[in-house]
Amino acid sequence: LSHQGTVLARVVCSIEVGRQAGKAPPHSVATPVSTSAREAPVLAQGRPGALPLELEEPDLTVCVQSLDPDHPDRAEITMYSRFWAPSVRQARFTAAPGLHRWLEDRYAQFSREAVRGVRLASDSVAVATKDRTVPLLRAFGRELWKNFAPEAFQRAYWDLSDRLGPGFRTIQILTDDPALPWELMRPARTGGSEDRDFLGMELRLARWHLAERATQLDRPPQSMPLREIVVIAPKYGGAEALRWQGEEVEALAAMQSLAVMRPCAGTFGGMKDLLQRFPEGIIHFAGHGVVKQSERGLPEYSIRLEDAELDLMTWRGLMSGTSRAHPVIFMNACDLGRADRVANFVDG
16 A cells, blocks of 8 residues: 555455455455564654564454444444454444443543542542542443444454453554544453453554545654653642642653653743744643533633643644644643544544
């Protein structure tokens, strides 16, 4: 597979899949892997000890796509594993209704339970909070698996788990519905004889978003120079102060053997200058995140600075379109990890 003269991936195993014998032309399913070890990502380009990360074929590849744009609940799941014969399994299913509304309600509940950066009155309060939130999250993962994981995927998971045991390590998911958090599912056997931890903790799980736009074929940079770690840690007062922000900054400072740490003022002016001149490395934000509802009920995402709230659209407007640097931007802030579907694209 190539795009504009650049090799994107090579076909490891071409598989013919027909809906019904003699009824429809077959199509090919391929697993993308790195074209060579030389093209694998490198964190610290040119630095001693930088290790290339080779991509390997997943133990299970899952593709989930809607069959009808007017009825997104009608979907098809195609799964491939080199440990199966035949190596492809396919099924149609109707997704459980109300997923997006259910997720929004749960995320709102988690936000109310969050204590990040809050000074607790006593250790007993912290224990009580943990005793309440841990079961809440575990139940969330169990309900995700029970009600929203396609039945064919559940069977495939347990089949490979029984076949490979600890050797079952990787899953790759390609889907046109980015809202479903597969990583947070907690598998459980029918009848309750066995349950597992969150998929994202037990396995290496990658999720790719399928879209019809040609931009999804754009090849991202294959290496990233790690020369700077820019830290934005706004100074909040009163009840807004973050208890562990100082320790977070100190932990980042300990990474100066890898790259130079440079603070950035947690103000609108500081962010404006940063977005005009991206560093080569990592941008790390440690502060408050805010999600508000617009007058029309649409989510509006912002980060809270010392003198303003910087919303997502303004952030995009401040960015320079001529920057050659492609930093990793890490947001350690509440609520910004949510994904909302607006005008048929993902916002967040």
